[in-house]
Amino acid sequence: MTNVRDIANWFLSHDSMTHKKVQKLCYYAQAWYCALYDGSPLFSDEIQARVHGPIIPSIYPVYAGYKWSTNPKADFDASALDEKLTDVLDAVYNTYGELSGDQLESLTHSEDP
Template sequence: MEAVDVAKWFLSKESMSPKKIQKLVYYAYSWYLTLMNETVEGINNRLFDEKIKAWVHGPVIYSIYNEYREYGYHNVPKQDTDENLYTEDMLDVFQQVWDVYGDYSANELESITHQEEPWREARGELKPLDNGYDSIKDETIFSYYLEQMEDE
């Protein structure tokens, strides 16, 4: 699975900005990682292999950035996708992410990710507008979202 394939599933729901796409794909990755692995030491099941970077406006997957960068702050048009690309588990996670986060704006999603440990840890001591290129660690994602799920 490629990150852009995940983005296309969300774009099959509605037209949205590249920033919103980034955040929805980040949450899909995070939830899939958390739900499809048993322990933080045994993370083998990832939605895609690409690293997620902690950029100024939140988590970013470079291939998605590159795919939709021409749209800037404008919405990417709604797209069709082939549901057969995805496993039942993937579709279940995507739908859950959509149900929870789909109604938020890109700026609201950015704000939410900025309050969460995975992005904050990867940013470290960077100032708010400093460029950062560190990856968000899968172990931090797993631990953080597992704790969130256990608290509900």
């Protein structure tokens, strides 16, 4: 199982983004991975439903310090991540990466859990 901070840093290695966007991309990575691999979770951290959509409390304090400004782009070495995982992360980023945190929040609110 993968560390959720590695997932967040993988996304941040592609672009700087708000903590809301980091949270939503990690949520979608978990959802896609579970859907593609027979319910196997990508990470074991809890996901909670909150007013602004799903969050992972274990990484909230790490990235929320920037409030609504952007977290800086991360210097992350993805070589330890396997190809199956990076394929999912690439697909999630290519699908949702251009959306803002607010747009992702709206999207999560429009979908069934």
